[in-house]
Amino acid sequence: MxxxxxxxxxxxxxxxxxxxxxxxxxxxxxxxxxxxxxxxxxxxxxxxxxxxxxxxxxxxxxxxxxxxxxxxxxxxxxxxxxGGAPMFTEAVLAHIIRFYGHALQGFMGTYLEKNIQAFIEIQAKLAEQSTGLSPESWAQFMSMQSPMMQGMMGNYLEQSKTMFLQMQEQMTRQTEQMLGAFGIKR
Structure with a gap:
């Protein structure tokens, strides 16, 4: 390519x-x-x-x-x-390991992938807004970004929460359907 x-x-x-x-x-x-x-x-x-x-x-x-x-x-x-500047804490790694074999394992991969994609889109928007800035302008731009970044991150976190809740609801529905097929009511 x-x-x-x-x-x-x-x-x-x-x-x-x-x-x-x-x-x-x-x-x-x-x-x-x-x-x-x-x-x-x-x-x-x-x-x-x-x-x-x-x-x-x-x-x-x-x-x-x-x-x-x-x-x-x-x-x-x-x-x-x-290499010295890890991205994941021990707690995050432990949580990821715990999802292996868990009922939500399949959903977790999709959830993480969609969240990373959303974060990449936020990063692209920020880069787009900052093209052609001098180092001084960049510093000023970044100081003004705090409220905007908080808003963007707030939206991102809200979307992430909504996506997770939707996945959880879907899993609940699938579980209830499967149990219903065996005549088991919750």
Whole structure:
């Protein structure tokens, strides 16, 4: 995927969409990564650069062809988290772990994805408003943004809460339907 196409679709498609024109990276048993488009070995840091550049890619096991993209992305996150300025607190990580195997596990992934997308949209709006500012103007702009950011974040949090409540209601309805099918009333 060309950089211009990739940047145009930044908010719409994940960096690792399995499109036919996605870059293929093969992972060998010795843990080395081979980029088939550049015919060279690459590092995990270079894979991170692909993610940051919104390049479409897929990581495949060199022998079996199994898709290893998620595991490589998780490895990048692990390295970033260990790098000194973690994004997730221990409490957040513990909560995420607790959702595995929970009835809401499937909903949680969708919930997080939609929230991240909403946050990206807020970030894009802020960047759009701040184009062409000098460092001094940027500082002034940011000082004026506090009330606006509070409003945007308030809207974002309200949308997030509404989305979570809708998912919870949907789960309740599905549970009641399933129990009703077995003749069990709540």
């Amino acid at each position: 060309s950089r211009s196409r990739a940047s145009a679709s930044t908010a719409k498609a994940p960096a690792t969409s399995p499109a036919s024109d996605a870059r293929v990276i093969k992972k060998y048993p010795n843990r080395r990564l081979y980029d088939t488009s550049s015919s060279s070995y690459i590092t995990l840091a270079q894979v991170r650069e692909l993610v940051m550049a919104h390049e479409a890619f897929v990581v495949r096991d060199a022998k079996s062809g199994e898709d290893l993209t998620r595991s490589i992305l998780l490895q990048i996150i692990l390295e970033e988290e260990a």
